Amino acid sequence: MIFHPARIGLLNKRALIRQLRKDGVASRAGLARALGMSQPTAGKIVDELLTQEILEEVEGAEANGDHATRLGRPGRQLQLNRSQPSFLGIQLGVSETRLAELPLGACDENDWHFSFHHDAAAANPAAAWEKQLRNVAKQLRSRKFLGVVLSVPGIVDESARRILFSPNIHWSESADLCAAIGKVWDAPVLLVQEERALALGYLTLHPDQEDFLLADFGEGVGGAVIFGGKPLMHPLPISGEFGHTPVLGNHRRCGCGAVGCVETLLSTSGLLKSFAAAHPRQTASWAALQKQLAENGVEPWLAQSLDAAAVALAAALNVLGLRRVVVTGNLTDLPPTVLEYFSGAIRGGAMWARFGEVECVSAPRNRTAGLVAVGIDRLILPEAEPKLSRGKNAATKLVK
Ligand SMILES: [Zn+2]
Incomplete structure (x- = not known):
C-alpha cells in the first residue's frame, strides 16, 4: 500500500491525539519518544494542533503532578483542549x-x-x-x-x-x-x-482494552462490539442487539414488535415488573428492589432473567471470538452479588472459559x-470511508 504524505500526516495526528488521551498531559519530547517520531516531526504536528485549538499548553509540574517532570525543568506541557467546549x-x-x-x-x-x-x-x-x-x-x-x-x-x-x-x-x-x-x-x-x-467512551478511558463486547442495561438493553480498538464493521447497520434475543417461555411484548425479548426482562421497567410480580405486596421501586436483593441475594426470578441474557452474550462471545464483556447501566446499580452471578452465567456459556479466561467487568457509563x-x-481527523462496503441499498430496502 502506498501512503500519501497527507495520509501519513493524518495518521501521525491520530496517534498523537490517542497518546494524549491516554496520558492526559505530556511534553513534546515525551510524545515524540512514546510515538517513535523525531522531535521536529512531533513538534510540527503539535504546532498544527495548537493552531487548530485542539491542543493547549499548560504548566507541566502543576498540571499532572508527575514527579518525573518536577525533577526536571518544568517545561510547558500539552493536553487536549479542556478550556472551551468543542x-x-x-x-x-x-x-x-x-x-x-x-x-x-x-x-x-x-x-x-x-x-x-x-x-x-x-x-x-x-x-x-x-x-x-x-x-x-x-x-x-x-x-x-x-x-x-x-x-x-x-x-x-x-x-x-x-x-x-x-x-x-x-x-x-x-x-x-x-x-x-x-x-x-x-x-x-x-x-x-x-x-x-458507550463502547467508544469505555475505550477512551481504557485504551489498552481493544477487544470487548459492551452490554448496557437501562431503558433498553443492547450492546456494541469493539475489535482492535475500533467499532466492529458489519454489512448491515445493525449489531450488538442481544437485547432482542427471544427468551423461551417469556411472553412479554417488546417495543420491537416481537414477544419474549431479553430486554423485556432486564430493562429497568422489565426488572421492576418482575420484582412486582414476585413481591406483590411491596412497592415496585428501584430502591425497594435494591434492598430486597441486598437482603436475599439473587432471587430465582432474577436468576432466570440473568441466565437468559447470559446465554445471548455467551453466544456472541463464541461467535465473534471475544473474551471480555463490559457491563454498564442498571445491573451495576444493584448489589454486587447480581454481577457476580451474571459473570458466572456468561462464563458458563462461553467456550473460551473452558480452558482460558473470560473477563466480565462492570463500568460506569461514559457517554x-x-x-x-x-x-x-x-x-x-476523519479517516477514509469505511473499507467494508455495505450491501447495496441495505438500508433503503426495508420492508415497512
Ligand atoms: Zn425486542
Whole structure:
C-alpha cells in the first residue's frame, strides 16, 4: 500500500491525539519518544494542533503532578483542549433529551447540565423537540461548536444519519433529527448509536482494552462490539442487539414488535415488573428492589432473567471470538452479588472459559467520552470511508 504524505500526516495526528488521551498531559519530547517520531516531526504536528485549538499548553509540574517532570525543568506541557467546549453532545432518551457542552480533553459524565422531557402528546413530536432544543440553545455558554454529536437508541444508519428502527422511540424513525439540530446550530451534525457511543467512551478511558463486547442495561438493553480498538464493521447497520434475543417461555411484548425479548426482562421497567410480580405486596421501586436483593441475594426470578441474557452474550462471545464483556447501566446499580452471578452465567456459556479466561467487568457509563471520540474521529481527523462496503441499498430496502 502506498501512503500519501497527507495520509501519513493524518495518521501521525491520530496517534498523537490517542497518546494524549491516554496520558492526559505530556511534553513534546515525551510524545515524540512514546510515538517513535523525531522531535521536529512531533513538534510540527503539535504546532498544527495548537493552531487548530485542539491542543493547549499548560504548566507541566502543576498540571499532572508527575514527579518525573518536577525533577526536571518544568517545561510547558500539552493536553487536549479542556478550556472551551468543542462539541455539543445530545442524548436522545426514551422520554428525555439531555445536552452537554463537551471539551476535547475533559470527559466528565456529570457534564449533562441541560435536559428536557419530550412532549409525547404533541401532534408533531419532532417539531416540539426542535422547539425545545431552541430553548436550551439560549442557555448554553457556547454558540459555536466544531460539531454536534447526537446519540440515539435503536437501529441506526450512522453514515446516512437515519434512524431506521427505534423500538422505544418510534416517533424518531420518521423525524430527521439531524436536520432539526442543523437548524438550531450552524455546525456539522453526527449521529451515533448509543451503545456504540458507550463502547467508544469505555475505550477512551481504557485504551489498552481493544477487544470487548459492551452490554448496557437501562431503558433498553443492547450492546456494541469493539475489535482492535475500533467499532466492529458489519454489512448491515445493525449489531450488538442481544437485547432482542427471544427468551423461551417469556411472553412479554417488546417495543420491537416481537414477544419474549431479553430486554423485556432486564430493562429497568422489565426488572421492576418482575420484582412486582414476585413481591406483590411491596412497592415496585428501584430502591425497594435494591434492598430486597441486598437482603436475599439473587432471587430465582432474577436468576432466570440473568441466565437468559447470559446465554445471548455467551453466544456472541463464541461467535465473534471475544473474551471480555463490559457491563454498564442498571445491573451495576444493584448489589454486587447480581454481577457476580451474571459473570458466572456468561462464563458458563462461553467456550473460551473452558480452558482460558473470560473477563466480565462492570463500568460506569461514559457517554460524553464516547461522543467526544466520535467527534474527533469523524470531524477533526476523519479517516477514509469505511473499507467494508455495505450491501447495496441495505438500508433503503426495508420492508415497512
Ligand atoms: Zn425486542
